[in-house]
Amino acid sequence: MTSETSFWSPALRGLTPYTPGEQPVIEGLVKLNTNENPYPPSPRVVATIAAAAQEGLQLYPDPQAAGLRQAIADFHGIAANQVFAGNGSDEVLAHAFFAFFRQGKPVLMPDISYSFYKVYCGLYGIDAGIVPLDAAMRIDVAQYRAPCGGVVIANPNAPTGTGLPLADIEQLLQQQSQCVVLVDEAYVDFGGESAIGLVARYPNLLVVQTLSKSRSLAGLRVGFAAGQRHLIEALETVRDSFNSYPLDRLALAGAVAAYEDHAWFETTRTAVIASRENLARDLRALGFDVLPSEANFLMVHHPGHDAAVLAAGLRDRRVLVRHFRLPRIEQYLRISVGTPAQCAALVDACRALVSTEPAQ
Numbered sequence: 001m002t003s004e005t006s007f008w009s010p011a012l013r014g015l016t017p018y019t020p021g022e023q024p025v026i027e028g029l030v031k032l033n034t035n036e037n038p039y040p041p042s043p044r045v046v047a048t049i050a051a052a053a054q055e056g057l058q059l060y061p062d063p064q065a066a067g068l069r070q071a072i073a074d075f076h077g078i079a080a081n082q083v084f085a086g087n088g089s090d091e092v093l094a095h096a097f098f099a100f101f102r103q104g105k106p107v108l109m110p111d112i113s114y115s116f117y118k119v120y121c122g123l124y125g126i127d128a129g130i131v132p133l134d135a136a137m138r139i140d141v142a143q144y145r146a147p148c149g150g151v152v153i154a155n156p157n158a159p160t161g162t163g164l165p166l167a168d169i170e171q172l173l174q175q176q177s178q179c180v181v182l183v184d185e186a187y188v189d190f191g192g193e194s195a196i197g198l199v200a201r202y203p204n205l206l207v208v209q210t211l212s213k214s215r216s217l218a219g220l221r222v223g224f225a226a227g228q229r230h231l232i233e234a235l236e237t238v239r240d241s242f243n244s245y246p247l248d249r250l251a252l253a254g255a256v257a258a259y260e261d262h263a264w265f266e267t268t269r270t271a272v273i274a275s276r277e278n279l280a281r282d283l284r285a286l287g288f289d290v291l292p293s294e295a296n297f298l299m300v301h302h303p304g305h306d307a308a309v310l311a312a313g314l315r316d317r318r319v320l321v322r323h324f325r326l327p328r329i330e331q332y333l334r335i336s337v338g339t340p341a342q343c344a345a346l347v348d349a350c351r352a353l354v355s356t357e358p359a360q
């Protein structure tokens, strides 16, 4: 008798994979569960991808992603050879875990953070050294002093949304100067401070960003890392041992166009930031506690209502938010910031739920 997993590599059997947020196709749904941008990408991006589809698809894409790396480097004031581009920042993060964190020592990370970090630890046999957020659900860098094989944090953190000042990032880099400190800035364009400007001074700093959030390109799968040359070379070695063409021709063309339309980037991220502030105000008025957010989402809880019940009630009203059944945050909802109309629909649904449902 063969069991269902008898053909699997032994290493696979104990793995707990990441669970992505739902992508349902339900008409009229207000989808605020996966931190996508509520606005479409720049029309120039769409036109550029359409044009790119007309020629050259029979050829492999540029394995070095030279044009995109130059566009990213120009935007951030670094050299193109200090940039590594990958198929979404998830892939860049995975390569970084493989390249830097298999040191036989735990990798320090917050207890509440992007859940993929623990998944990569499982995949690559890395111990996760869990450091609790403080009582205000903030990262306290003074707690990251233990000997370790690396540090990974998201700044702003996810799913809390709360950011750290650059002075704290520098403290972390100095405290852990013997290992790589990976700062995942997936949401930094919505109000955080990027550490990319520190790359020249810290040989142990790797900053990872994505085009999925502030550039509205979650569907295109483009992310990148910025770091000194020796770190980028390590990532290139992992890539070329796995898949030399992680970015296809359409993604490369579209991503470059996204950097060329600066006005679109500014207009849409400013709109998201304004909506976030309005949404936080409206939810507080309904009795929600709202964590400070520098991201395109809010982490909220209502002292009188169970979060799972609220999430289910919102779903019944065709509003999707994210609820994690995890210690410390099971009474929270993570709500992505939508357009003003989407936010209004969410607030209306919340108002109905908190005024009609019995307190738990």
Ligand SMILES: Cc1ncc(COP(=O)(O)O)c(C=O)c1O
Pocket: 034, 035, 087, 088, 089, 090, 091, 114, 154, 158, 184, 186, 209, 210, 211, 212, 218, 221, 222, 223
């Ligand atoms: C903190 C954080 N890092 C990285 C990612 C992955 O982004 P992508 O793979 O779309 O670039 C996400 C996605 O939600 C995230 O929340």
